[in-house]
Amino acid sequence: MERIAEGEYAVMEVLWDEAPLTAAEVAERVPAERGWSLATVKTMLSRLLAKGALAHKEDGRRYLYRPAIVREDYVAEESGRLIDRMFGGRLTPLVAHLAARDRLSPADIEEIEALLRELKS
């Protein structure tokens, strides 16, 4: 599975949320902050097709695009990569790190504890 770039990821998000879509529909749904032209979105779509991250089906003279990779898999790969690089593959140091940087509210802590309790049962 080839690497997906930051910008391309924005396109994937759109299609993971709703598919299939035409290029124009994708362009409409990309977050406005990107300020992308339709041409830019089309470039992204082509590159993602070439990378095998999207699939397409002909619909008359245009394409309907659809994810060819599962979001969960991609997210797993990316988070795994970060945790491997920065935390020696261990999640605990990441949690400790975020806690130390005040990225964890008491509510977060409660929530994670509840999740872990559930995992054990």
Added chain:
Amino acid sequence: MERIAEGEYAVMEVLWDEAPLTAAEVAERVPAERGWSLATVKTMLSRLLAKGALAHKEDGRRYLYRPAIVREDYVAEESGRLIDRMFGGRLTPLVAHLAARDRLSPADIEEIEALLRELKS
């Protein structure tokens, strides 16, 4: 703080671990899997200097390199970026995700629970 590329990060790791070092010493310590020549390491060092991620001190006719940014800060930025992009800024979904992908052993769960207990006190 400018962005540090994947390869450059390997050099930062070396210097976060031990500093100051000369270019040759850094090259020796870069993980062998990279298979980098000394020239490549020198390029990395120059770029990191230009980005302000490293500082250098002259030692005769060579440099001693030393990190100019704190590892904790960099790691915080990168993990924050990933969590924002993929988990809407919340840590809980990340933990849930890793659990669902069997990246959490019972020992991990224990460890995180202990950490959270400590955080609450």
Added chain:
DNA sequence: GGACGATGATTACACCTGTAGTCATTATAG
């Protein structure tokens, strides 16, 4: 004192990425 080795600086180059513009084709509106 001249060859040699180490060192930072400079240059090289292909590939990826962000950000489009242009082109050929075809369906469509009038």
Added chain:
DNA sequence: CTATAATGACTACAGGTGTAATCATCGTCC
């Protein structure tokens, strides 16, 4: 039928990145 609009394909181009090679300089060994 013809002008127009939509669409994918192709082209463009600057900046970042991986991966070096080359160059100029300076200290050192014989």
